[in-house]
Amino acid sequence: MITSQTVAGALATGTHAQGLSGGTFSDCVAAIDLMDGTGAFHRLTSADADFDAAVLNLGCLGVVVGLELRGRPANELHCARFTVAEDSLPERYAAWNRESVAAKSWWFTEHQVVHTWVTHDDSWTPTASEARGPADLDRIVTRTRRQLMADIGDGQGRTPAAQTLEKFLGARDSKGTLHELFKNGIPAPQLNMEIAVPLDAVPEAYAGLKELLHASPYKLHCPVILRTTGPAHGHLSPAQAVPAAYLGFVSYMTAEGLITAARPLFDDTQCLLYGLGGRPHWGKYFTPELLPVSNTNGFPEFCRAVSRFDPHRRFENDTFYRVLGLAPTRPGTDGPAPFSRPRLPGQRTEPCPTARTRHQG
Numbered sequence: 001m002i003t004s005q006t007v008a009g010a011l012a013t014g015t016h017a018q019g020l021s022g023g024t025f026s027d028c029v030a031a032i033d034l035m036d037g038t039g040a041f042h043r044l045t046s047a048d049a050d051f052d053a054a055v056l057n058l059g060c061l062g063v064v065v066g067l068e069l070r071g072r073p074a075n076e077l078h079c080a081r082f083t084v085a086e087d088s089l090p091e092r093y094a095a096w097n098r099e100s101v102a103a104k105s106w107w108f109t110e111h112q113v114v115h116t117w118v119t120h121d122d123s124w125t126p127t128a129s130e131a132r133g134p135a136d137l138d139r140i141v142t143r144t145r146r147q148l149m150a151d152i153g154d155g156q157g158r159t160p161a162a163q164t165l166e167k168f169l170g171a172r173d174s175k176g177t178l179h180e181l182f183k184n185g186i187p188a189p190q191l192n193m194e195i196a197v198p199l200d201a202v203p204e205a206y207a208g209l210k211e212l213l214h215a216s217p218y219k220l221h222c223p224v225i226l227r228t229t230g231p232a233h234g235h236l237s238p239a240q241a242v243p244a245a246y247l248g249f250v251s252y253m254t255a256e257g258l259i260t261a262a263r264p265l266f267d268d269t270q271c272l273l274y275g276l277g278g279r280p281h282w283g284k285y286f287t288p289e290l291l292p293v294s295n296t297n298g299f300p301e302f303c304r305a306v307s308r309f310d311p312h313r314r315f316e317n318d319t320f321y322r323v324l325g326l327a328p329t330r331p332g333t334d335g336p337a338p339f340s341r342p343r344l345p346g347q348r349t350e351p352c353p354t355a356r357t358r359h360q361g
């Protein structure tokens with residue numbers, strides 16, 4: 001759950017934009033002021049060999065004490081909202097994004113429909129089925145919400161989790177800036193995971209997820225969320241050199257504050273999407289041990305920057321060091337090697353097998 005957010009934290013974790021014209025927050029950065037692990041100060045620009053490490057730094061290089069950011073004016077956009085059969089997703093998701101400023105979809109897997117918001121500058125034309133409007137969405141949202149309330153033990157629908165789906169009720173076309181249209185999160189304790197796959201892998205991701213979610217005894221509490229960005233700077237960027245679709249998964253904590261039982265489903269989902277060349281959003285839930293070696297391009301360059309800026313490992317971070325394959329140095333953290341750690345319920349102990357990798361660069 002996020003109740004407050006810092007610019008440096010959003011930068012460090014690769015917080016992303018929406019729409020093919022943006023990547024991650026790293027793309028807005030003109031200069032970074034970094035106090036490194038030795039106490040030395042650096043003003044880093046794209047001329048520095050390690051700029052691509054600093055723009056998505058996982059907090060492992062030192063303290064970011066200043067940022068020079070590039071902005072652009074926020075224009076008013078039109079937002080078309082429609083609900084169509086789920087098989088439109090593999091066929092149309094990339095096109096919705098290519099034809100607009102940004103398109104965000106919510107895939108209600110239990111109801112076989114996808115609800116989409118296409119933001120555009122009044123130049124986007126829906127197909128006939130898209131133009132027919134949000135058929136039955138209110139009924140689907142009401143049923144999804146009822147299921148969520150039952151799952152988390154919130155009989156009255158009073159938890160923030162139960163309120164998160166209300167934004168879909170009475171969905172209508174609207175206008176606003178990207179920020180105004182998409183700022184809709186309600187802080188609720190949850191397991192929140194987002195995996196970026198290459199945009200052209202969406203049809204395979206859709207087919208694999210459909211099978212996985214149907215077969216799993218665990219259920220997600222929210223529709224699968226799809227957002228797209230263009231390629232992004234940063235050695236560790238989930239989007240890398242090609243446009244990416246971020247697929248988001250949510251399972252809420254129970255009304256009593258217990259962690260979700262659905263973690264095995266999150267692990268299986270990671271295996272599936274990492275096998276399509278996916279990489280996790282570093283600011284959300286992920287299982288370091290599941291990321292296959294084939295999806296680690298850029299990691300050696302990042303580790304070299306860690307050696308340059310933090311040779312004494314003052315900014316060591318257990319989770320990210322496990323991701324990067326860096327040996328822990330702090331007393332108490334030099335326990336068993338990552339792959340022999342005790343298993344969490346449903347957690348695999350080996351990286352997922354990969355079908356192939358699509359990352360470049």
Ligand SMILES: Cc1cc2nc3c(=O)[nH]c(=O)nc-3n(C[C@H](O)[C@H](O)[C@H](O)COP(=O)(O)OP(=O)(O)OC[C@H]3O[C@@H](n4cnc5c(N)ncnc54)[C@H](O)[C@@H]3O)c2cc1C
Nearest residue numbers: 001005006008009010012013015016058059063064192283
């Ligand atoms: C429920 C939920 C919803 C989310 N939704 C989205 C979303 O819609 N889109 C999206 O892109 N992301 C999303 N995220 C991820 C989120 O954007 C980032 O994790 C968050 O912005 C990190 O910012 P923070 O201030 O909370 O950082 P923290 O969690 O405090 O820190 C994150 C990392 O940044 C490092 N850090 C913080 N400050 C500095 C500094 N000054 N110098 C160097 N390193 C620093 C920390 O060491 C740490 O490693 C979501 C996360 C959650 C949990």
